[in-house]
Amino acid sequence: MSRITTPFTHDSTAADVIAGVDLTGRRAVVTGGASGIGVETARALASAGAEVTLAVRNTAAGERTAADIIETTGNNHVFVAPLELADRESVQAFAKNWTGPLHILVNNAGVMAEPLNRTPEGWEHQFATNHLGHFGLTVGLHEALTQAGNARIVSVSSSAHLRSDVVFDDLHFDNRPYDEWAAYGQSKTANVLFAVEAAKRWASDGIIANALMPGGIRTALQRHVDPEAQKGWDRFQWKTTEQGASTSVLLAASPLIDGVTGRYFEDNNEAVPNTGEEFSGVAAYALDPESATRLWDLSEQLLAR
Template sequence: MMSRITTPFTHDSTAADVIAGVDLTGRRAVVTGGASGIGVETARALATAGAEVTLAVRNTAAGERVAAQIIESTGNNHVFVAPIELADPGSVRAFAATWDGPLHILVNNAGVMAEPLNRTPEGWEHQFATNHLGHFGLALGLHGALAAAGEARVVSVSSSAHLRSDVHFDDIHFENRPYDPWAAYGQSKTANVLFAVEAAKRWASDGIVANALMPGGIRTALQRHVDPEMLKGWDRFQWKTTEQGASTSVLLAASPLTQGVTGRYFEDNNEAVLNTGEEFSGVAKYALDPESATRLWELSEKLV
């Protein structure tokens, strides 16, 4: 086991704490889902440090409102909005095709959680299509721009829900097993970690690092599909504010403390320990499995 990466930051640290003193002038960043939840605070922190930030969003009107707020609060007028629908491979390809020049930071932040069964026109289960395949296609499409940056960082926003399910390669899209919204979400979040593990290996020679993270429990629109009674049961969690929830994304996207770190999974601003099955934290061994990571990459390439 490589030595565990730790930082002075904790569960309670905010994105502003993590970005303090960091200069991103001349760096360019893309944040998917940058118009809501922790995406807003991730984009704001990067803009505060002087980066040019593009909010890649489904709802461009909401994106424009958020961009205006970020410009006003940071004084950085290099905040842009571009449309993307992650569950639509054509939209993902169009976003990548219109990107021009280097890209230093890609934060794969957007996601859907525990929704009722929904399939894309390709027949893909929608959570897997959005949370994993969309971001996979986006990163692949932007690979040239990331490589051109020289020292690019890819950040994959996963979840402790990855502990609910490994990737079921024999039936990813729930064609032969009963659909379970949480198993589907968990599987897509495991895929987010496996993506970082494989990208770290494949893209090391391009100077690209890739890491995954669990942002923490944050009350956002992400929970719109969750039963309110179930949400009540989550009150034993230490909920985070969106500013705290964005901190680990910002740490991996921009902090000098994680320079050169790659293929790891973080939570609460530190590299996570292996999950023992005792509690709902840490990282599942299967989510870091190099053979699964390669298998998922090859399958995803065929699909997108």
Template sequence: MSRITTPFTHDSTAAEVVAGVDLSGRRAVVTGGASGIGVETPPLAAAGAEVTLAVRNTAAGERVAAQLIESTGNSNVFVAPIELADRESVRAFAASWDGPLHILVNNAGVMAEPLTRTPEGWEHQFATNHLGHFGLALGLYDALAAAGDARIVSVSSSAHLRSDVHFDDIHFERRPYDEWAAYGQSKTANILFAVEAAKRWADAGIVANALMPGGIRTALQRHVDAEAQEGWDNFPWKTPEQGASTSVLLAASPLVAGVTGKYFEDNNEAVPNTGEEFSGVAKYALDPESATRLWELSEKLV
């Protein structure tokens, strides 16, 4: 199968990839839509979609929603609370949803934070970045299926190259904790989720893809100390508007209609990682056996 490419690149913005697309009548949920690239993902609203910002900080969410309504003229922008590391909060959000859901953008996340555990004992990055979004997608399955042609978009990272999922000790109960290994593992899980959802939910018309948004300076880096950021100045940084482009492409563009189970970066399907550069997709992140194993484990947990 040939690699999927589009006319868009590293420098394209979310507004550019959705230009001319009419999303009237379609409904979207964007987690983490009150900060970082989540704020830029709702050009979906400018294209006419109803957009719900699923956020921890509802006050910040309301401010972003008001700005979106004013700038787009679309009054169908809403805010709802969710704490992805809290199973009950995720279940409550899903239970409160009524009607079809056409687009789910799993955007929220935490990165390289000190070891923190949920009440269940789960490592917090894995719980937030993967398990929370997994539980949300499961809870919204009926709404996604009712749409007939729903799209799930999971924001991963090139940091998935730092770690496969360590099934023998996912939550760092026996191995030394490393914040970057934990983050990388959670980002690999985001890709494996898309691989398995693509297989399990195809008959319901649901497609699922993952992506690397690019390097964007946001509050996501708040746990990364200055020493760790040395050398980052030469990194090909993106603006938030550019960083949201691949999410919006997968959520809305007709150029990728029907595409599923893939990992994109810079608005094109990623090439295999060669080990020489910190880009592309790791073979283990697309492994179908790992994807099934992770799904079955995650179902038991959530």
């Protein structure tokens, strides 16, 4: 397969990518749509005429964001629905309450490098939120995605996937010392593997699925990270939230990605393989088809308990 490239770059914004795209009649869900790059992803989709639902933990913040998007885009088809990804009942309720087709699902929400926290099931919270919650949501919405006929799933990962493969023998740090970055990295690898497997399983339904690294953006995502530790991040070329949302919008809406599936993008282009010398590109283990199938099957088992 040849590498997919586009005219867009590290500096392109969501508005640049969505320019000229018409999403009238299409329906989108953006998880975590009330903060960070989720806001600008939702705004871009709404600006192109899509009906957008912000799936959020804090519905009051979601309503404020929806009002702002409506005001700035003139599109009053922007809605808010509650979603707590670490709560299986909340995820199931969202999927059950959805009616009609769903054309675009942006799995954007997440937590990063937080202290050890477990769900009532005993699951490590970052893995539960970033992967299992989105997995359960997407599987629950499969019928709606199929009904759309040409749906797109966007899985927001991170270059932090380079920190850890999925450790199948100890997903939840039951038998190894907890490391917040290893936990985050594992969950972000899972985001890529999910897209790889969804692309394969659901191709016959007309569904395409891709993953991405949005870039370094200063948002509330870093709230658990020690400010001292963040001082070493100055070497990164930071993006604005509008730039950070651009690759999500590319995969969600651009005709340049028609038919492209099961791949990982960064800076609006398909990522090159990581060489181990830089903190960029995609790790081979994140695209491994056997791991992708294993993770899917295991995720189904966990959520069925």
